[in-house]
Amino acid sequence: MRPSDWIVLLGTLGFIVIYGIWKTRGSKDIEGYLKGDNSMKWWTIGLSVMATQASAITFLSTPGQAYEDGMRFVQFYFGLPIAMVIISITVIPVFYRLNVYTAYEYLENRFDLKTRSLAAFLFLVQRGLAAGITIYAPAIILSTILGWRLNLTSIVIGLVVIIYTVSGGTKAVSVTQRQQMAVMIGGMLIAGYMVVHYLPEGISMGDAVAVAGKMGRMNIVDFSFNWNDRYNFWSGITGGLFLALSYFGTDQSQVARYLTGRSVTESRLGLLFNGLLKIPMQFMILFIGVMVFVFYQFNQPPAFFNSAARDSVFATSYAGEMQQLEAQHEAVFNQKQEAVQELVTALRSADDATIATAQAEVVRLQQASKEISSEVKGLVAKAIPGAETKDTDYVFISFVTNYLPAGLVGLLLAVILSAAMSSTASELNALASTTVIDIYKRSVKPDASDSHYLSASRWYTVAWGVIAILFATFATRQDNLIQAVNIIGSLFYGTILGIFLVAFYFKYIKGHAVFMAALLAEAVVLYCHYFTDIAFLWFNVIGCGCVILFGLVLQTVLNQRQPVR
Amino acid sequence: MNKNNKQLQQQEHRPPILGSWKKLYLLVLGNLAFLVVVFYFLTKYYE
Numbered sequence: 037m038r039p040s041d042w043i044v045l046l047g048t049l050g051f052i053v054i055y056g057i058w059k060t061r062g063s064k065d066i067e068g069y070l071k072g073d074n075s076m077k078w079w080t081i082g083l084s085v086m087a088t089q090a091s092a093i094t095f096l097s098t099p100g101q102a103y104e105d106g107m108r109f110v111q112f113y114f115g116l117p118i119a120m121v122i123i124s125i126t127v128i129p130v131f132y133r134l135n136v137y138t139a140y141e142y143l144e145n146r147f148d149l150k151t152r153s154l155a156a157f158l159f160l161v162q163r164g165l166a167a168g169i170t171i172y173a174p175a176i177i178l179s180t181i182l183g184w185r186l187n188l189t190s191i192v193i194g195l196v197v198i199i200y201t202v203s204g205g206t207k208a209v210s211v212t213q214r215q216q217m218a219v220m221i222g223g224m225l226i227a228g229y230m231v232v233h234y235l236p237e238g239i240s241m242g243d244a245v246a247v248a249g250k251m252g253r254m255n256i257v258d259f260s261f262n263w264n265d266r267y268n269f270w271s272g273i274t275g276g277l278f279l280a281l282s283y284f285g286t287d288q289s290q291v292a293r294y295l296t297g298r299s300v301t302e303s304r305l306g307l308l309f310n311g312l313l314k315i316p317m318q319f320m321i322l323f324i325g326v327m328v329f330v331f332y333q334f335n336q337p338p339a340f341f342n343s344a345a346r347d348s349v350f351a352t353s354y355a356g357e358m359q360q361l362e363a364q365h366e367a368v369f370n371q372k373q374e375a376v377q378e379l380v381t382a383l384r385s386a387d388d389a390t391i392a393t394a395q396a397e398v399v400r401l402q403q404a405s406k407e408i409s410s411e412v413k414g415l416v417a418k419a420i421p422g423a424e425t426k427d428t429d430y431v432f433i434s435f436v437t438n439y440l441p442a443g444l445v446g447l448l449l450a451v452i453l454s455a456a457m458s459s460t461a462s463e464l465n466a467l468a469s470t471t472v473i474d475i476y477k478r479s480v481k482p483d484a485s486d487s488h489y490l491s492a493s494r495w496y497t498v499a500w501g502v503i504a505i506l507f508a509t510f511a512t513r514q515d516n517l518i519q520a521v522n523i524i525g526s527l528f529y530g531t532i533l534g535i536f537l538v539a540f541y542f543k544y545i546k547g548h549a550v551f552m553a554a555l556l557a558e559a560v561v562l563y564c565h566y567f568t569d570i571a572f573l574w575f576n577v578i579g580c581g582c583v584i585l586f587g588l589v590l591q592t593v594l595n596q597r598q599p600v601r
Numbered sequence: 602m603n604k605n606n607k608q609l610q611q612q613e614h615r616p617p618i619l620g621s622w623k624k625l626y627l628l629v630l631g632n633l634a635f636l637v638v639v640f641y642f643l644t645k646y647y648e
Contacts, residue, residue: 114633117632118630124626250647254647256644257640301614319636
């Protein structure tokens with residue numbers, strides 16, 4: 037980090053935080069603090085919804101995922117636009133009509149207190165865990181690459197978010213997210229331009245995409261059906277739809293974003309804005325990852341992207357082996373670089389036979405390189421017991437810190453920290469509002485004054501922030517951070533969504549049946565997670581389907597036992 | 602917030618573009634279909 041990077045980083049983040057606090061100072065009542073006085077226009081809602089979903093993990097893990105696995109992760113978002121339409125039609129008008137603060141309030145209206153409390157509890161558990169990962173993910177990577185202290189990084193990110201979220205409530209979250217989204221999109225576009233700019237002379241962007249295609253990285257859509265395949269069209273359009281319905285329709289961190297709208301119209305437009313732009317945005321981030329992959333076909337990539345872990349291996353008795361593997365990796369890279377150049381020439385000749393021969397050679401050498409990388413990972417595991425050997429989260433940040441010029445490194449770090457702060461802020465605000473509205477005000481202290489609940493909301497925001505920081509401090513590494521968040525979400529979202537779908541569309545099912553059905557469905561999902569190989573996106577479908585199915589059966593049984601009078 | 606404001610919030614106004622919500626929803630879904638088709642051809646083209 038050079039001085040200009042620090043200036044850009046601290047200047048950008050400092051401006052956003054100070055502007056957010058200044059602009060939203062003096063929230064005086066609970067309505068203003070938790071619903072922003074229903075004053076937000078649709079573009080603020082749209083940007084806020086997108087910024088809430090785009091965490092630092094999105095910008096760290098997604099390009100690495102494209103580097104390793106290609107573009108197919110974009111299919112995960114195919115269900116999202118459909119979900120935006122469904123929520124706009126069915127959910128938003130109901131929430132406005134009932135004038136709710138949280139999504140779970142509606143459940144008491146429709147069922148009973150215990151169902152509302154169960155849904156709020158499931159939300160608090162999964163979002164509380166996810167908030168920790170949201171802070172921890174960038175902290176671990178930034179501390180590793182830049183030498184920052186891990187715990188200090190987590191604490192600083194958490195504290196800054198706590199300060200402006202406590203100060204201005206939901207309005208501060210929305211206001212800061214506008215600037216944060218501008219930084220995120222602007223920074224990523226510049227990074228995308230730079231990576232293409234750094235391709236060798238004579239290699240156009242068209243060549244780069246063609247090479248990526250021949251090396252299996254332009255695998256955007258796959259229509260083949262496989263239950264165990266995480267990302268294909270079918271899992272994206274169904275599992276992704278259920279996940280998006282659950283996330284945007286029932287997760288308070290998103291519901292709170294669009295409940296700040298001036299009207300049903302503004303909230304709907306905000307969600308539809310997200311429905312139009314989310315897939316292109318993810319495509320852009322993945323495409324930047326693919327371009328980084330092509331960049332490393334012409335520039336020597338490290339054998340292991342986590343440079344700190346690599347350096348640690350050199351401090352052990354495995355240093356000699358590591359050196360040998362790195363030499364092999366470099367030799368294969370040199371051969372591959374020539375083969376890729378030949379592939380580019382072949383692609384320009386448009387001769388199928390020449391292309392096929394050149395492609396086969398590149399793929400062979402890519403495989404050889406991958407095998408050496410696997411050996412390196414094995415060595416890292418042996419040399420540093422317990423070390424994380426998956427290095428895809430480090431691919432993009434490694435490119436940024438090693439190749440981007442002074443100032444831009446600071447900007448890209450601002451992108452990552454802005455993303456971390458924007459999603460954490462939404463999460464803390466939602467955790468506090470659910471705790472106060474659905475638990476504290478409803479079941480613990482129902483008759484206090486408005487100012488008491490405002491004060492309680494501030495304190496619960498602090499409390500959840502501290503819990504998230506503590507979780508981030510003690511968390512253990514997951515193989516891929518973005519997947520860790522999605523897996524945690526999928527464990528609970530299906531059940532929560534099932535409760536809401538029953539509430540909206542199955543008038544036959546009453547509170548007692550849906551409550552028991554939700555408990556059983558959650559047990560089924562946990563069983564699938566721990567004892568089967570079913571891809572996690574399907575948990576959303578299974579959990580939701582089980583709530584509806586068990587709900588119908590249980591209601592029928594209950595009706596037979598207690599005939600309706 | 603007074604009662605009139607609440608009622609105003611809950612009212613479903615026409616969207617600022619395309620004239621009806623139905624058309625706006627179709628735009629979002631049509632955009633999804635368009636993207637899937639474009640992605641499919643990109644996948645096939647660069648395979």
